[in-house]
Amino acid sequence: MFSIRLASGKAVDLNVIKLSEIASQPFIYSLCIALLAAVERGLDIAKRTGWDGGYETWRLGQLNRVYTASGTAEDGPNTELDEFHEGIAPSVKLLYAALDRLLELDAFAAREIAYSWRNSSSPVFVRLWAALARDLRFASPEDVADFQLNSMDDLFWGIQYFPEIAELRARRFRDLSEFEQIAISDRIKNMPPRRVWPHMPPGEAFKREQQLAAVQELMRILAAEGRLDEGTKNWLDDKRSKVQASDTDAGLESGFPAATGVHRLQSDPDPQFDLLDGEGRLDALAIALTSPRISWDSDPAERAANWLRQPQSVEQILRDLESSKDPRRGSAPLWERLGWAHSPQSVGGDRDLAVEAERVLILLEAVPDDIIERAIEGLAQWLSSWERQVVVSKRGRVTWNRIWPYAVKATNARRSAEGQSDLSTSGSQVGDAAPMDLDTLNTPAGKLIGVFLAGCPRLVEGSRPFAAGTPLRLMRDLIIESNGRSKLIALYRLIETFAYFLNADRQWTKRTLVPPLLRPDDESRVLWRAVARRFQFVDVIKALGKEMLRRSTDLGISRESRQIFAMDLVIECLQSNLESRKPAIDVGAVQQMLRSVEDEVRANVAGVLTRFVNDVANAKKAAHSASEVFERAVFPFLKVIWPQESSLSTPGVSKAFAALPAASKEAFATAVDAVSRFLVPFDAWSMIDYGLYGDSEGRQKLLIVDDAVKARAFLKLLDKTIASGDRVVVPHQLGVALAHIQKLSLELNDLSSFRRLAALARR
Numbered sequence: 001m002f003s004i005r006l007a008s009g010k011a012v013d014l015n016v017i018k019l020s021e022i023a024s025q026p027f028i029y030s031l032c033i034a035l036l037a038a039v040e041r042g043l044d045i046a047k048r049t050g051w052d053g054g055y056e057t058w059r060l061g062q063l064n065r066v067y068t069a070s071g072t073a074e075d076g077p078n079t080e081l082d083e084f085h086e087g088i089a090p091s092v093k094l095l096y097a098a099l100d101r102l103l104e105l106d107a108f109a110a111r112e113i114a115y116s117w118r119n120s121s122s123p124v125f126v127r128l129w130a131a132l133a134r135d136l137r138f139a140s141p142e143d144v145a146d147f148q149l150n151s152m153d154d155l156f157w158g159i160q161y162f163p164e165i166a167e168l169r170a171r172r173f174r175d176l177s178e179f180e181q182i183a184i185s186d187r188i189k190n191m192p193p194r195r196v197w198p199h200m201p202p203g204e205a206f207k208r209e210q211q212l213a214a215v216q217e218l219m220r221i222l223a224a225e226g227r228l229d230e231g232t233k234n235w236l237d238d239k240r241s242k243v244q245a246s247d248t249d250a251g252l253e254s255g256f257p258a259a260t261g262v263h264r265l266q267s268d269p270d271p272q273f274d275l276l277d278g279e280g281r282l283d284a285l286a287i288a289l290t291s292p293r294i295s296w297d298s299d300p301a302e303r304a305a306n307w308l309r310q311p312q313s314v315e316q317i318l319r320d321l322e323s324s325k326d327p328r329r330g331s332a333p334l335w336e337r338l339g340w341a342h343s344p345q346s347v348g349g350d351r352d353l354a355v356e357a358e359r360v361l362i363l364l365e366a367v368p369d370d371i372i373e374r375a376i377e378g379l380a381q382w383l384s385s386w387e388r389q390v391v392v393s394k395r396g397r398v399t400w401n402r403i404w405p406y407a408v409k410a411t412n413a414r415r416s417a418e419g420q421s422d423l424s425t426s427g428s429q430v431g432d433a434a435p436m437d438l439d440t441l442n443t444p445a446g447k448l449i450g451v452f453l454a455g456c457p458r459l460v461e462g463s464r465p466f467a468a469g470t471p472l473r474l475m476r477d478l479i480i481e482s483n484g485r486s487k488l489i490a491l492y493r494l495i496e497t498f499a500y501f502l503n504a505d506r507q508w509t510k511r512t513l514v515p516p517l518l519r520p521d522d523e524s525r526v527l528w529r530a531v532a533r534r535f536q537f538v539d540v541i542k543a544l545g546k547e548m549l550r551r552s553t554d555l556g557i558s559r560e561s562r563q564i565f566a567m568d569l570v571i572e573c574l575q576s577n578l579e580s581r582k583p584a585i586d587v588g589a590v591q592q593m594l595r596s597v598e599d600e601v602r603a604n605v606a607g608v609l610t611r612f613v614n615d616v617a618n619a620k621k622a623a624h625s626a627s628e629v630f631e632r633a634v635f636p637f638l639k640v641i642w643p644q645e646s647s648l649s650t651p652g653v654s655k656a657f658a659a660l661p662a663a664s665k666e667a668f669a670t671a672v673d674a675v676s677r678f679l680v681p682f683d684a685w686s687m688i689d690y691g692l693y694g695d696s697e698g699r700q701k702l703l704i705v706d707d708a709v710k711a712r713a714f715l716k717l718l719d720k721t722i723a724s725g726d727r728v729v730v731p732h733q734l735g736v737a738l739a740h741i742q743k744l745s746l747e748l749n750d751l752s753s754f755r756r757l758a759a760l761a762r763r
Contacts, residue, residue: 004049006042006061006087011080012094014068019097025105026763027732031685032102032113034729035095042088043122055123055154055161061087064257066127066164067096081258088124096128100135107137114138118147123161130164134171144172145180149187157192157213163256166220170252173226185232188217212243216254223252269307270300282320282330289333308337311346318342321363332374335367339378343385357389357396364399372403376410379403380444383451391455397471400451404478407444412484414443438526440493445486449479449493459503466505480512488523491516495530499540510543518547525556532561536568538575538584545569545585553596563601566593567608573641574612578624578633587641595643603652606642606678609634610656610691613663627667634660635667638674651682655689658682658721661713662691662704669713676716681723686732690717693733702740711744719753722760735761 014020022028042060043051051059064081082089103110110132117129133139133147148156148169159166173181191210200206218228218236228236270288273281288304307313317338321330330338347356360382364372372379383390383400390396440446452475457465466473479490494501494513501509517527528551531544541548551557552565569590576583583590594602613634617626624632657678661671687693692701705714714737722731731737738758741748748754 005059006046006049006051008042008061008086008088008090010086011068011082011090014097019101022101022732023105024732025102025109026730027685028098028102028105029109030727030729032095032098032110033727034683035091035098036113038091039088039095039124042091043124046088053121053123055158057088057123057161060124061085061089063087063089063092063124063127064163066092066124066131067100068093092124092128096131099128099132103132103135103137111138118143126155127162127164130162130168133168136172136175139172141172141175141177141180144168145176145184148184149180153193153196156187157196159255160257163253166217166256167252169217170220170224170226173221173224178229181227182229182232185218185228188214189232189235208243211239215239215243220252220254223254268303269310269313270303271307273304273307273313277316278320279324279326281316282324282326282334285317285334286331289331289337305337308334309341311348314338314342314346318359318363322359330367330371332371335371335375336378339375339380339382342382344389353386354389354393357386358393360386361390361393361395361399365395369406373406373409376403376406376444380407380410380447384447387451387454390451394471397455397475400448400475401478404445404448404475407448408482408484408486411443411445411486411489414485438488438492440489443485443489445482446489446493449490452476452479453493453497456497456500456504459500463504466508488526491527492530495527496533498531498544499534499536502539502543514543517544522556525554528557528565529561532564535564535571538572541568541572541584545572546589549585549589549593552593552601559598559601562597563604566597566601566605569593570605570608570637571612574609574633574637577636578616578629580632591641591643594641595645595648599648599650599652602648603650603656606653606656607659609637610660610663613660617663617665626663626665630660630664630667630671634664635670635674638678642678644677646677649678649680651680653678654680654721655682655684658684658689658717659691661717662701665704668704668710672713672717676720679717679720681721681728683729684721684731685729687734687737689731692737702737705740705744708745711741712748715741715748715751715753715757718757722757724756724760728760730760730763 019028043053046060047053049059057063062082062085064085069081070079082093099110099114102113114125114129114132115138117125118133120126120129129139130147133144139147148165151165155162155165169184173184176184191214194202197206197209200209215236218232221228273284276284285304285308288300291300293299293301308317317330317334324330342360344353344356347353364379380403383396383403386396390400441450452472455472455475457463459465464470466476479494480487482490491513495517498509498513501513517524517531531540531548536544536548548565548569552562552569554562569585572585573583573587573590594605597605613626613629616622616624616629616633657675660675661668664671682689684690687702692704694701705711718734718737722728722734734757738754738761741754
């Protein structure tokens with residue numbers, strides 16, 4: 001069984017890209033054409049993966065509105081209606097925004113692109129047309145009236161599928177002629193036909209729904225300040241009296257698709273526990289927490305749990321436990337709930353947290369093992385919440401050692417209960433997304449490992465935190481001796497901090513953490529995701545570099561992880577060049593790895609060179625300028641290690657290298673010469689792609705190009721990366737860049753490359 005849906009990226013924040021401030025008609029027009037192609041391609045993919053082209057948009061990733069719109073949450077701020085929809089919605093909304101901006105700059109061009117959409121067979125384009133038609137510059141009143149009167153019933157009445165059509169009708173109603181208004185009102189008064197709701201059984205209920213739909217549409221028109229004729233007003237008053245008053249108070253967007261809301265559930269604590277104290281309250285809680293639900297509105301266990309979640313209740317329970325004469329010190333359900341409820345955040349700010357944690361640790365000493373085992377989920381959560389206090393307390397470390405076996409048992413049992421005891425299933429994944437079935441943080445074992453890691457001290461010269469007989473050594477040995485699912489989680493968490501353990505205990509790390517990574521099985525692929533969680537440097541590269549080379553091209557590992565490995569190896573080569581030392585990995589093998597990875601990975605690795613120059617040169621107490629970093633580290637890398645084959649020079653790689661000269665600053669011209677053989681045309685939308693847009697430290701970035709040599713190099717960079725043709729993307733501010741080049745070197749005007757780019761800039 002496969003579940004297929006359309007996926008893209010996240011919605012673009014229009015306030016960030018400031019589309020409304022761009023005044024270049026050619027740029028906006030090109031953007032509209034490109035976005036139109038993207039939407040059409042998305043719809044084509046959806047049809048090939050099962051979408052029938054109909055009104056249902058769930059296969060498209062949902063589309064509540066074709067334009068950016070907000071809805072007010074009950075207990076929170078306004079939320080964009082498609083904020084979490086990553087299918088067709090982001091592209092459609094950006095297409096609408098671009099067309100809306102083009103409508104302001106060139107209404108004829110906007111109508112030329114979108115005017116035929118009113119008759120489109122695609123519901124997405126029909127909705128886009130209706131949204132654009134709200135603007136008088138796009139659609140005349142006659143066009144709106146003709147569309148409303150001749151549209152099919154499904155479109156006219158389907159506010160859940162076509163909310164933009166209902167909104168267009170309401171907002172433009174007052175622009176229509178009296179004859180057209182009466183004609184639309186009559187169509188509404190005729191009410192939705194039977195075929196609009198074919199599955200609703202006939203009868204009085206169906207008639208009420210018909211009347212309600214018609215009343216709401218007329219009320220929508222009134223909400224948009226439209227005027228109804230006298231006959232329609234009388235009809236509306238008569239029908240409103242026959243439906244519920246609350247349903248007729250419709251606003252402009254009443255009944256439209258809305259964002260998923262989150263509603264706060266009010267807790268209902270049982271007040272009877274405030275009237276009890278001591279062992280009486282403990283006994284009452286033990287009974288209530290194990291009681292079955294009586295009815296939908298009566299759940300003693302939930303009401304007892306709600307009472308226990310209150311901070312003052314936790315303090316009362318702790319006092320009851322401390323005063324109890326029963327050596328068992330409470331029931332398993334009580335300790336389970338108490339572990340979740342008692343945290344440093346729930347304790348008053350004036351309390352000593354170390355003393356507060358010690359109170360609970362003293363109580364836990366007397367709790368029998370069977371209660372510990374049954375309350376392990378809550379107790380593991382308690383230890384995790386109080387990890388800072390637990391790891392520095394002798395009693396806390398003893399408690400951790402005692403609870404650990406039960407955490408392992410519970411973690412392993414949880415996996416078996418899910419019917420997936422085979423650990424190899426942890427390596428499963430969908431596409432390039434990281435698998436979600438390895439939970440390293442929220443299991444009891446994962447939480448206790450987090451407590452151990454919190455206790456690992458910062459390393460200083462000569463420190464031996466895991467010397468024989470130390471508490472941390474005992475905890476580490478218990479962790480690594482676990483089995484099953486818990487062992488896999490333990491290895492994952494420890495490998496995440498591989499560099500720390502390598503520096504703290506090199507021999508143990510090589511003996512214990514390296515072999516699981518070398519095994520040719522699915523578990524090792526899971527563990528390599530832990531390596532990819534952080535960037536690794538020279539010490540780790542020395543230990544794992546050869547295997548990282550192999551895993552960089554292992555398609556059984558997610559693309560994101562493979563990309564991180566490739567970046568790690570490239571950064572090590574760059575760093576060794578900068579420090580004038582031998583790399584920790586064979587550079588020939590790195591070159592071959594760069595040949596073997598996918599173009600997307602290679603392009604992202606190419607972008608590392610620019611970030612390396614920026615990060616090293618802009619670091620606090622930087623020892624090298626940007627030009628020095630390029631000349632010492634990046635230039636030799638491009639000359640010796642980066643694959644020289646022209647077949648590997650793709651638009652993605654070219655775009656990544658295009659920003660490197662600007663990052664190199666004084667070495668701008670040298671950098672252009674170094675990357676020129678790898679440059680091919682790509683879709684450059686603005687000077688941002690060249691690192692020369694905007695200001696930096698109060699100075700225009702374009703002023704990095706400050707002499708004739710750099711101007712010639714800049715022209716060469718633009719010429720190699722901007723294609724020719726009628727539909728080519730012209731970068732925003734290309735004209736500004738050419739004017740700057742001309743100012744620095746007038747003789748460049750005569751070059752054919754300058755004239756070609758100048759012609760593009762004038763389009």
